[in-house]
Structure formats: C-alpha cells, structure tokens
Amino acid sequence: MADSEAFIPALYKPAGLLPIARHRDALLYTIEKSPVTILVGQTGSGKTTQLPQYLEQAGWCKDGKIIAPRRVAATTVAKRVADEMRCQLGQKVGYSIRFEDVTSASTKIKFLTDGLLLREALVDPLLSKYSVIMVDEAHERSLSSDVLLGVLKKIRKRRPELRIVVSSATLQAETFLQFFARGYADEADVNAVGSIVSIEGRAFPVNTHYLSDPCEDYLERAVRTVFDIHLTEPVGDILIFLTGRSDIDTALQMIADRALSLSADAEKILALPLYAGLTTEEQMYVFEAAPEKYRKVICATNIAEASVTIDGIVYVIDCGFVKLRAYNPDTGIETLSATPVSKASATQRTGRAGRTKAGKCYRLYTETAYDMLPAATVPEIQRSNLAPTILQLKALGIDNIVRFDFLTPPPAELLTRALELLYTLGALDDYAKLTQPLGNRMAELALEPMLAKCLLCATDFGCLSEMLSIAAMTTLQGNVWFTHDSKKQEETAKRKFAVEEGDHLTLLNVYESFVTKGKKDAKWCQQHYLNFKSMSRAVSIRNQLRRYLERFGIAVSETLNTSQDVLKAGGMPMHERLRRCLTSGYFAQAARMQADGTFRLVNDATTVLHAHPSSLMFNRKAEWVIFTEVMGMGEKTFVRDVTKIERGWLVEYAPSYYRLNS
DNA sequence: GAGCACTGC
Incomplete structure (x- = not known):
C-alpha cells in the first residue's frame, strides 16, 4: 500500500497517551446506551486502533460476534492492533481486503474495506456476524461508504441490538446523526437514536494568509511564495497542494531553476513530488527528514489532504484547486477537471501545517474568493455513473431505488440514466427487477x-x-x-x-x-x-x-x-x-x-x-x-x-x- | 501526437 507507512508515525504513541484514552468509559457508556454513535476526532486521536479494543474488552464479542471497523489501510491498522493486543495477525485480530483474507474462526476484530463489507451483505444481508460496525472517515463521503450507511440504517430496523459507530469530521457530525434519526417514530428525540462524542485533537494554531488580488498563474505564485518563505521564515518544511502530475512536474522544474540563484552559503531546497502514480519507493522520500541545511518542499496532489500525513510541515501553500471526476448523465461521459476546492477541503489543507507546531498557510486566492467556495465537496454519489451502485442495491434486495434512504439523494437524471443502461443491458426487466440469472450475476x-x-x-x-x-x-x-x-x-x-x-x-x-x-x-x-x-x-x-x-x-x-x-x-x-x-x-x-x-x-x-x-x-x-x-x-x-x-x-x-x- | 485526482470489489 502506497500510503500505509504514512499512518504509522501518528499511530506509534503509547496507547494510554492517545486523546481517546480519557474518553474510554464515556464512549463505552454511549455505545451501550444508543444504537448509533457519531465519533468526532482527528487522525491520530486513536479512534480506529483503540475503540475496537475497548469494545472487545467490554465484552462486545462475548457470543462470538465480530467488530468490523472498515478502514482504508486495513492491513497496517490491523497489524498495529494485533501488536498492541499481543496476538498473531489473523487470529483474534485480522483484516480482509481484495485478494487477501487474513482472518480465522477466532477473529473478533476484523478490519475491512467498506466495499468488501457491502459484498458480505450479499451473502449475509443483516451482517449478523457483527455486533458493532464502525464506519471510519465517513465524512469523506465515498460512494461505497454512503451506500453502506444507507444499508446499515435499513439493517438497524431488523437488528435493534446492532451498534453503529460513524467516525466523522466535526462539520458533518450532525448530518449523520439526523440521517439515522430521520423517519423513526421517535424522530423528534434524536438522542434516543444516537449521540455525538468528540475527542479533542492536539492541533497547533495556523495563521492563514490570503492574496489581496487574484493571481493569474498559481504555479508561478506558488514558487514565488516558496522562496519568500525560504528567505524570510524560520525552519520548517513546506507542503504545496497542486492539482496533478503535470502541475507538480512544472513546479519542481521552476523551483530547481530559481534555486540556482540562491547564494552559496544559504540554506538549500530539497523539492519532492508526491502523487498516487508514483511507486511506493518514490513516495517514501517525502517521509525522510531533509539533510542538514536543507528545507524540504513537497509538491503534492490531494493525496496529502487526508490519505497521507507528513510530519514536520510548518508551511502550507494551497492553490485552491483539486481535480474531480464528474459524470454527465446526458452524454454518459466522465470528465476529470480542475475545480475550486470546498471550504472543508481548504480547512483540512490548512490543518496540515499545524501538526507539530504553530504554522502558516498561504492561500493563493483572495478572501472574497474563499467566501464564495462551497461548504463541502459534492459527494461522489451525486456525480458518478450509478449503474454499478444500483446493480449492487438491487442485489441486496433493495428494489425501490428512488425510495432508498440515501444520506443525500443523487440527482434523478443520474438514476434514470443508470436504470436505462441496466435495462438495455438486460440486467433489469420491465419492472426494474434484477433478471435471473444475468442481472444477478452481473451484480456479483x-x-x-x-x-x-x-x-x-x-x-x-x-x-x-x-x-x-x-x-x-x-x-x-x-x-x-x-x-x-x-x-x-x-x-x-x-x-x-x-x-x-x-x-x-x-x-x-x-x-x-x-x-x-x-x-x-x-x-x-x-x-x-x-x-x-x-x-x-x-x-x-x-x-x-x-x-x-x-x-x-x-x-x-x-x-x-x-x-x-x-x-x-x-x-x-x-x-x-x-x-x-x-x-x-x-x-x-x-x-x-x-x-x-x-x-x-x-x-x-x-x-x-x-x-x-x-x-x-x-x-x-x-x-x-x-x-x-x-x-x-x-x-x-x-x-x-x-x-x-x-x-x-x-x-x-x-x-x-x-x-x-x- | 496526449499524458489521469483518489479509492475499491
């Protein structure tokens, strides 16, 4: 896994010192009392590694049930938890990802991706093996985690004893809580359904700077900012958010050119790329400390916004754009284009400067432009080809897609286009039911x-x-x-x-x-x-x-x-x-x-x-x-x-x- | 004659 190592620095802290430790009893009490718990806490708070252990110790696996936190880096997190519990990976603690199932009959805590958990629901529609299911990083609103939340809400009606934990950023916590309460007899009393528990992070303050006038060329501006920081600000590495590989290559070249004019006795610059297309080895350079008398400058894509955490970043430069996929239901054509970031994204990027000490963030846009940004990125489910999703829901026995309880419903045109395609492919019949065996097999x-x-x-x-x-x-x-x-x-x-x-x-x-x-x-x-x-x-x-x-x-x-x-x-x-x-x-x-x-x-x-x-x-x-x-x-x-x-x-x-x- | 953000079954 390209990003796996990145999790480790944040995780290697004595478990007792993690912010979550102080909340152990309160968390267990909340989960005991309410069917749904929204857990708000930053990366490094220990929620993914510690909560499953607390639950296991508290007896949630007594009758053989398994706790399933779904996690992107299932492998590394599982390894860490197995170490802490002093057991062999694949025994009490295991993980399951595509092509790799490291679990056994004795597994009590199982880390798996949300895609695989949905797939398990095809065989076991009530996910009856699990007593607690934790959906991690739900605020990222990936297609599969959105679908999973909808499915879990449905399962909850048939399995009131099931406990659901949703980990989220602060901004979206209330949305998740309202979602699980919506449509219940006791809707007015949200507290009967769930509670929000917040674990404080230890972020340092970050000073945000805006441009006074919009800039023409953010690459040129980013490079100029790098040298301004380098020549006038104290030590600390720089992280630049750019949109993609070509941006990054250009920026690296520009930095190299300008670095030639630095005086011989000045501190030097070590500029490095970071994007998913690089091999694992190439990505590892950004985690190594810069040699003495060097300042590290990392030119990264959005991979550095949430997936990968680099220690020692004190300055962040944010170009204000991100490349996003979008799907046009009229033509069936996908596009990949640079789009202004959301306020939530900009905040997340800024936060990357305050992980080790107080930092600074330079936004390459005006404050007025910031004010006009959307609050959050449009969830994937509202900008994707939904044919695979609909096929999956149908296979889970959810026939009425339009009435399915989506966290946020996708536009009708996306649903129509997908249904039409599935019908013409012969996966759905005239009543929009999954055909047998073709439709069912396509879903599998x-x-x-x-x-x-x-x-x-x-x-x-x-x-x-x-x-x-x-x-x-x-x-x-x-x-x-x-x-x-x-x-x-x-x-x-x-x-x-x-x-x-x-x-x-x-x-x-x-x-x-x-x-x-x-x-x-x-x-x-x-x-x-x-x-x-x-x-x-x-x-x-x-x-x-x-x-x-x-x-x-x-x-x-x-x-x-x-x-x-x-x-x-x-x-x-x-x-x-x-x-x-x-x-x-x-x-x-x-x-x-x-x-x-x-x-x-x-x-x-x-x-x-x-x-x-x-x-x-x-x-x-x-x-x-x-x-x-x-x-x-x-x-x-x-x-x-x-x-x-x-x-x-x-x-x-x-x-x-x-x-x-x- | 261009070059694709990030996940994932």
Whole structure:
C-alpha cells in the first residue's frame, strides 16, 4: 500500500497517551446506551486502533460476534492492533481486503474495506456476524461508504441490538446523526437514536494568509511564495497542494531553476513530488527528514489532504484547486477537471501545517474568493455513473431505488440514466427487477456492468477464456505500459503487440505474451516497457473472475495463443468473436469516425471524440468502433481502448436500444 | 501526437 507507512508515525504513541484514552468509559457508556454513535476526532486521536479494543474488552464479542471497523489501510491498522493486543495477525485480530483474507474462526476484530463489507451483505444481508460496525472517515463521503450507511440504517430496523459507530469530521457530525434519526417514530428525540462524542485533537494554531488580488498563474505564485518563505521564515518544511502530475512536474522544474540563484552559503531546497502514480519507493522520500541545511518542499496532489500525513510541515501553500471526476448523465461521459476546492477541503489543507507546531498557510486566492467556495465537496454519489451502485442495491434486495434512504439523494437524471443502461443491458426487466440469472450475476462480478455483460455473454460467442483476459486487462485502465522518457522506444515496444482490429485484441496479446513468453517475469516486462505490478494484478483479477464464473456453473476451458487469428468450429475467426462479444456489452459506447479522423457518438452528435494518442486507433482508419473508456480532459474528450466493429452488429445485439435512438 | 485526482470489489 502506497500510503500505509504514512499512518504509522501518528499511530506509534503509547496507547494510554492517545486523546481517546480519557474518553474510554464515556464512549463505552454511549455505545451501550444508543444504537448509533457519531465519533468526532482527528487522525491520530486513536479512534480506529483503540475503540475496537475497548469494545472487545467490554465484552462486545462475548457470543462470538465480530467488530468490523472498515478502514482504508486495513492491513497496517490491523497489524498495529494485533501488536498492541499481543496476538498473531489473523487470529483474534485480522483484516480482509481484495485478494487477501487474513482472518480465522477466532477473529473478533476484523478490519475491512467498506466495499468488501457491502459484498458480505450479499451473502449475509443483516451482517449478523457483527455486533458493532464502525464506519471510519465517513465524512469523506465515498460512494461505497454512503451506500453502506444507507444499508446499515435499513439493517438497524431488523437488528435493534446492532451498534453503529460513524467516525466523522466535526462539520458533518450532525448530518449523520439526523440521517439515522430521520423517519423513526421517535424522530423528534434524536438522542434516543444516537449521540455525538468528540475527542479533542492536539492541533497547533495556523495563521492563514490570503492574496489581496487574484493571481493569474498559481504555479508561478506558488514558487514565488516558496522562496519568500525560504528567505524570510524560520525552519520548517513546506507542503504545496497542486492539482496533478503535470502541475507538480512544472513546479519542481521552476523551483530547481530559481534555486540556482540562491547564494552559496544559504540554506538549500530539497523539492519532492508526491502523487498516487508514483511507486511506493518514490513516495517514501517525502517521509525522510531533509539533510542538514536543507528545507524540504513537497509538491503534492490531494493525496496529502487526508490519505497521507507528513510530519514536520510548518508551511502550507494551497492553490485552491483539486481535480474531480464528474459524470454527465446526458452524454454518459466522465470528465476529470480542475475545480475550486470546498471550504472543508481548504480547512483540512490548512490543518496540515499545524501538526507539530504553530504554522502558516498561504492561500493563493483572495478572501472574497474563499467566501464564495462551497461548504463541502459534492459527494461522489451525486456525480458518478450509478449503474454499478444500483446493480449492487438491487442485489441486496433493495428494489425501490428512488425510495432508498440515501444520506443525500443523487440527482434523478443520474438514476434514470443508470436504470436505462441496466435495462438495455438486460440486467433489469420491465419492472426494474434484477433478471435471473444475468442481472444477478452481473451484480456479483467485480466489474463495471458493460464489461460484466461481455464476460457473461462470452460463452455464446465461444471466446470466454480470451474475454476473461481482456476483462482483467481493461480494469487496469491504461496502467499497462510503463511510462518512459524515451517515447520512441516505448512506441516500438508497443507496436510489437499491436493487433490490427484494435486495442482490446492488443491487450489480449499482451496478456497472453506475459503468461507464456514472459513467464510472469519482471525482467521480461521491463524489456517490453510493461508495468509488472499491473500485469501481476491482471493475473489476480483474472483468477478471481474465473472463480466467480465457476461458482455460476460456467466452465472456463483455458485456451492459449488464440489471439492469433485462429478459426474455431463454425468458421468465425477469434477476433470477430471477440469484437462481436464486446459490441454486445458496449453498444451504448459506439461511435463513427468522421472525415477529419475524430469520432461522434451514435446517439449524441454534439461531442467531438478524439482517439487518445495511446490508442492504436490514433490516426488509423475505422468506420465504426466501440470503446471502453471515455474521458473529458481539459478542452478535449478522449476515447481509449477502442476496437473496430461492424455497424450491423449494433442493431443485431442491441435492437431495442438502437430502435429507440434511431 | 496526449499524458489521469483518489479509492475499491
């Protein structure tokens, strides 16, 4: 885990000294008395590591029940708690993440991700194994934690003895409490449902500075601020919040250029990048103390806002923007664009300066601009493609999605679009019920619905083994190739695997080469500019998907080296089977090439789509195509993972969809 | 001829 180490400095304090220790009895009393407890406390307060232990000691696991705090860094937190309880990991204390279940029959405290807990609810709808469930960092409002809270509220009606603990930032605590009280007979008496318990943090004061006039170029301004601090302020490291990799690279270059003009006897600057795309080793540099006579300057994305904590930061520079995903239900196109941060985000960023001593925060915008920022970031559930979420809710037996008790309901257009898509994919029937077995199986597969459909249809096309590999590769989302400075070499390496019919066939070719010629070896990957970590992940994902299929009673006969154009019984070449199979799932993402080489969606002529330069279809001819990824970035909208199809297949595999739209 | 924030089953 990239961020795992980051948690440790904050956690390695004697348990008795953690702020939460003083609240032990009060917390246990509250949880005993009220079904829902909202726990307000900062990272480092010890809530994730200590509360489960208090509960276990107080006898909440007596009759064999398990406490389940869901946590991003499940592995490291579980390890820490097992150490404190002096037991072996996987015994009394365990964790469960995808591909890794370190629990046993004797496990009492189980750390797991919220996605996995939801998945457990498919098998055990009342989550009856658990006596207490703690939803950690709920204020981050991730899609899965929002859904989990809705599901837990429903479970509570059937299991009044269940205890729910929600950890949250101060601002949202009341929202969570009101949510759990809403709709109950005793609604007026919120206290009967739950209570808020606050654990004080030990933050130091941070002085906030604004610009007096808006700035034109925040990168230039950020760099200037770095040198102002460096030349006039006392020791202490600097953390700059930027939007992404390109911002960070530019800023590092600008800092390096200006550092040349520092006088020889002055303190020096050690500037480092921090974003999720870096390898674990590259990320570790930011946690090391700077050498003597150096000031550390970290240029980071939002990863440093909540996921990663760096000690020794005294100065924060906030550019005021963050890159956010958004989904347009009219076009079905996702965008990733720089958006002004929320007040909550700005506050969180500022707080990063006051962890070890009093600090300063420089906001690269005016106070007027700050006043106009939204209070909180729009929750994911209100800006995402909800098809996977709806499928999941249906599989949990929640049929009336519109009446489901969402913490904040998503816009109707998002629900409509998702329901329409699931209907055209055949996952839902005319009454919006999950179809059997297709819909149910689609919900169980850990794939987005269109891809799940392809996989579940693959037997009909006689290409199941190949489609499994393609599905696994597609989930890697463009992380297949190792980015390299020499674009030329990278291109030649790619060309070796290229298959005329498109990117999916090429991905299949890469996968099959990796497991046969490459022998799943890291060196082989390096030679071919492939990302070894990603390729290994593809193997794990493929295995998991195959196990799902086998559970459904779908036999997978492994056939290798079929990516070359092997004719199968029936006379249809494998590439055509696969292209037809892909069309049966991705018909809603079909486009036609224009004379200028750009594409238009079949049912939305307004959006200009460009083949992403990393795609084989970049500057190649293909009249009709389907694509598995589309993303708006900056001014342009790109499609990637593109495959040639025949126009007639669209009507053949999606008659209702194309009759409606033509 | 561009380059994707962060999680996750």
